[in-house]
Amino acid sequence: MNRKQEETETPSKYMNQMIRQQQKQLLRLLRKAGVMPDERIEVRDSELLIGLFSQIRRLPEFAEDKKKAAMLMHAMDTIFKFPVSRATVQKIYYRNKDF
Structure with missing residues (x-):
C-alpha cells in the first residue's frame, strides 16, 4: 500500500480484485468439500x-x-x-x- 492508501485505509483496485479471486476460490473449495451446497x-x-x-x-x-x-x-x-x-x-x- 502506498502512503495515500494507508491514510484512507481503502484497498487498491488490485487488492479488491485479489480478494474477489480468493473468495471465489474459497467458495469452490467449500462446494467441493460438500460444506456449502452448490444448489x-x-x-x-x-x-x-x-x-x-x-x-x-x-x-x-x-x-x-x-x-x-x-x-x-x-x-x-x-x-x-x-x-x-x-x-x-x-x-x-x-x-x-x-x-
Missing part, C-alpha cells in the same frame, strides 16, 4: 425476477447507499441461477425501467 434456484423468467429485485433496489433504504444495492445484486446472483450472462443480469438490474 441455486433455476430461473426461467429472468427479466421478471431481476425486475422485481430492481424495484427493491429503488426503495429508500437502498437508494441512499449504493453498496446496499450492490449487495442485493450479489445476493440475487448467489441464490438464483439465471439462463443469461451476468452482464445481462446486471444490465436488467440497473436499468431505469419500471415493471
Whole structure:
C-alpha cells in the first residue's frame, strides 16, 4: 500500500480484485468439500425476477447507499441461477425501467 492508501485505509483496485479471486476460490473449495451446497434456484423468467429485485433496489433504504444495492445484486446472483450472462443480469438490474 502506498502512503495515500494507508491514510484512507481503502484497498487498491488490485487488492479488491485479489480478494474477489480468493473468495471465489474459497467458495469452490467449500462446494467441493460438500460444506456449502452448490444448489441455486433455476430461473426461467429472468427479466421478471431481476425486475422485481430492481424495484427493491429503488426503495429508500437502498437508494441512499449504493453498496446496499450492490449487495442485493450479489445476493440475487448467489441464490438464483439465471439462463443469461451476468452482464445481462446486471444490465436488467440497473436499468431505469419500471415493471
